[in-house]
Amino acid sequence: MRSYYILKQAIYNIWSVRIPVAIAILTIGISLSVLMGVSEIIYKVYSTVEKVREEFEIDLFLKSDITSLQKDILERKLNNISQIKDYQYISKEDAAQIFYVEFGENIFDILTDNPLPESYKIKLYNKMTHVTIVNNVVERINKIDGIDEIKYHNDLLLLIEKYLLIVMVIGGAIVFVLLLAMNMFVRNTIKLSVYSRRDQIEILQLLGSGKLFLKLPFILEGLLEGIIGGILSGIILYFFHEIASDTATYLFDYDLKETNYIWSISIFAGAIVGVLASSASVNKFIKIFSTE
Amino acid sequence: MRSYYILKQAIYNIWSVRIPVAIAILTIGISLSVLMGVSEIIYKVYSTVEKVREEFEIDLFLKSDITSLQKDILERKLNNISQIKDYQYISKEDAAQIFYVEFGENIFDILTDNPLPESYKIKLYNKMTHVTIVNNVVERINKIDGIDEIKYHNDLLLLIEKYLLIVMVIGGAIVFVLLLAMNMFVRNTIKLSVYSRRDQIEILQLLGSGKLFLKLPFILEGLLEGIIGGILSGIILYFFHEIASDTATYLFDYDLKETNYIWSISIFAGAIVGVLASSASVNKFIKIFSTE
């Protein structure tokens, strides 16, 4: 009977005190969607930056008179540089091929001789694509014999490091502050919702009800509110995805639909937040003597 | 006596129902500081981008054999390009001077002859610093006789346009969503706070009190809560400025202290929000018959 009462009471509470409950649900819903929406945007920016980093490469153009011994030494030396993840040898013929793919023109149609030099495409480990490390690596490579020219887009890295990374840090800070703020809003709203029913809590205590019995209807109420709020937020996020989808694909080359599962996280998070907040709120109004 | 009652009641309300009032103040305070903090960050990023734009320039290096007639024609043609705000002629001597300032070496110490070409530094109107417009302008300049080389950092503009501007748009969207969300949180909190005193509103109505008399204590309460919340937010923003000041100077070359007046905006905004929200909330609980 107790459990029946508790369930019924939770559902009934929700209906009979529509205003605070509706407000709690709205607060949870909006909080979650703001939080998850902003997090997602920040995450997308972050992964774009990472992708730019991943594509970072250093091109080594070799002198035309390089010997195969020199090439061996060069490769051995490249192997010794720990920041280098991978390198790829591009012969004169490969280069012509790439030229053809990129420019649609056969280099031999223009010149009889292939003027493109042999080269190496070097990829660094992701974590190593920072301006100073790259400069350091380039310096070491520069000392190797047989290299004509080193080309790399350090300015892009510089930009990432000076601006985009900062934006990331700021974004992270925003998410963090939002997390704190939203958490506070949800807790406060539920606390107020419980506050408006402190009479009921007092009466139950006067009738000798235990702490758990007192709290469970509210906890269950919090759970339901959290789940409904989570669904609300899921719906908001879904529409946000629909609207922003094309833009996202264009900007970040990212299919937003991939993260549509975010709505399920949202419901889960709502449920947890609802339960924790309501449980803590009821505690505030439990006291032994009414004069306390 | 009425006004005395109203003032007293507002202050008294605040004290006797500490919990909802404290929550309302906290909500206003946090909302305002999140909102203004995020807006400020976004604004700083925006002004940085604008600064980068402002510094954008196109360098025209002239052929060494250019005649002064050709230069006249060139200048006249530059005057005709409406996107150009300003240009500056840099003689061979000026160039040497700039070289000296930038590299600390007198060019004549190395060479007897000055190899630096004459040039023009062209500034576009701020609104015109977009990749396509710039390309268009450069194309037109290119057709002018006597120009050896045109140098400009279109890649930086490209980056701004592809990423930073996007970040700005996203940032704007975040601020907008936050504005809506925070507004809702504040309104809801105050509505709940009024809700927990709906008995009082009902009693006053039964005693024949007019609408204004009913609302004024709550409006005044909202005003006080808003002001206190605004002060709270002002304090938070102040510390945020203190903490972030060095970083901001480094990143954006921006003295955050300059915008310390933000705390006064914050109090003002708090007051307005508090009054509007409480006034609207009381309306919800005003009804003629208790059975409505």
Next chain:
Amino acid sequence: MVKFENVSVDYLYSEGLKDINIEFPDKEFSLILGATGSGKSTLLRLIYMDIEPTSGIVEVGQWSSRKVSARKIKKLRRSVGVVFQDFRLIENMSVYENVALPLIIEGYSRKYIKRKVETIIDEIGLLDSINQKAGTLSKGEEQRVAIARAIVKNPFVLLADEPTGNLDPESSVTVFNLLKKINKLGTAVIMATHDYLLIKDAPYRRVMMDCGRISENQEIE
């Protein structure tokens, strides 16, 4: 004058009121009697227009339940004094403030209010508790504050819903005498009560209610 014409009130589970026809003339003292749940409070609530009749018309002085507006109801309630059965004091206000409320609402001067309120609180014997919060009073004290608040503004009709339910016999007599005095000064009083002992010899009209109907309307000269 308060006049009910074919008034009915429907409630979900119970009788409410059924086809009530009655007049309470100005300046008269009327007693409403009847078992619990017979509709006494419902009748009174119709007079200060806390509820609407489901059918029929209630007329109170110049106001009619047929043409109501927020402004009219406000005026009506300002000229009717009500001792609510559940008192309806504002718990976190002092006795003084609760009693002063109707006068504050009407915008009297501070000095006038002070004099008036203190006199009346003295009359109901709560001068010692004048600054006590209404929420901490004993029930009997609350009831007396509710009575003070109802009569402080010299209403033209005074509705008293069981005004002595929480009072000891002695205080009950005091309160009843107070109501009689007010009636003598020209205010119509309509009082719902169970206290037959108290009103035994009172020369007032008795309206008996039974299951939402008026079973007897007995005028006494």
Next chain:
Amino acid sequence: MVKFENVSVDYLYSEGLKDINIEFPDKEFSLILGATGSGKSTLLRLIYMDIEPTSGIVEVGQWSSRKVSARKIKKLRRSVGVVFQDFRLIENMSVYENVALPLIIEGYSRKYIKRKVETIIDEIGLLDSINQKAGTLSKGEEQRVAIARAIVKNPFVLLADEPTGNLDPESSVTVFNLLKKINKLGTAVIMATHDYLLIKDAPYRRVMMDCGRISENQEIE
């Protein structure tokens, strides 16, 4: 057994209780009389430990106000039935649910609760309103629900604070008879009342209170 030893309660503006010494033996019916504000409710609130004594000791059965804990107070309140002077029903619950609450709290089976609650609601004459929300009841009906809730769990002490204040004489007698019956079954009853007519011939102990003191403690065989 309920025992007060040198108990005082201080309030901000008023007497509260001063140096109370009294014992209420098991199974006895005691009446507490006194003017409004004399401390009757305060005395009863001490017994169900809604307030702490400022000094002195209150002992209720195996529980003492000297050693309280949330758990002990919970147990105590489960074995004491209280008719609060202001009823304290949960407004948005039905009559049935309000009465069933003490049994639900103790974890009885649904079937037992249903039988028990329906019997008792019948006894107080509210079977017609069993599903009505407590917030819409008339005061007299509310009071009867409060009484039903207090006696439904067969408490070992029953505290009734002015349980007939909102009832007509007939219902008052019914309720009083109910309390008498419960007392006969072995429950100690302590009832604060103003209704001298109702208790006139009752052969019970009368405790007279005056300004926070016991002015008379008159046992009747």
